[in-house]
Amino acid sequence: MTIHNANGRTRVIGQERDNIEIFVEKRARGATVEVANELLDEIEVLCDELTGGLEVEVNAPSSWKRHGSANLLVHVPRDLGVAVIAANGRVGMEGLRSSAHARSSNGPVTISDIIGDVEVFTSNAKVSCSVTCGRLKARSSNSKILVEQHS
Numbered sequence: 001m002t003i004h005n006a007n008g009r010t011r012v013i014g015q016e017r018d019n020i021e022i023f024v025e026k027r028a029r030g031a032t033v034e035v036a037n038e039l040l041d042e043i044e045v046l047c048d049e050l051t052g053g054l055e056v057e058v059n060a061p062s063s064w065k066r067h068g069s070a071n072l073l074v075h076v077p078r079d080l081g082v083a084v085i086a087a088n089g090r091v092g093m094e095g096l097r098s099s100a101h102a103r104s105s106n107g108p109v110t111i112s113d114i115i116g117d118v119e120v121f122t123s124n125a126k127v128s129c130s131v132t133c134g135r136l137k138a139r140s141s142n143s144k145i146l147v148e149q150h151s
Contacts, residue, residue, distance in 0.1 A: 002053070002054075002055045002056070006058055007058075009089050010074070010089060011073050012092070013073070013074070014097065014098075015078060016078060017075065018077055020077070022072060023073040024045050027070075028068040069088075079098050082100055084101070084102045086104040087105045089104070089106075090109075091107060093112075094112045094113050094114070095113050099118070101118075102121070104122045105124065107125050108125040108143075109122050109125070109126075109128070112129070114131075114133070118136045119137045120139070121138075123140075123142060124142045125140065127145045128146045129146070129147045130150075131149045133150070136150055
């Protein structure tokens, strides 16, 4: 599964389940309530089933920069491999028993309770990894990398 979120928080939780559940919280600001509501209507979460799995993408108008966001809470089966690509927002992943990949340009990444290979890259924020088991690759261009209880 791959998740693309340009602006907003993305949290992925692995659970004992056989389906995927996505909760979306859209936020928008505008000069008027009407303008903000128009922006909310234009922010979409698109899901596409590909051969290799599910792709989720937050699609928003080019005019939304700094005026809107979509926060995602995604519940997935524990054994599903997940990749999150975020431009501007916090990324959290927990409870997976498979690979976890996270890339964020401008938001912290927190990884916890993962058994599987983990790759984390961020440009301008902290990386925190705790209670992980497997190959771990973490990189931050401009901040700290914290690793606790890795085996």
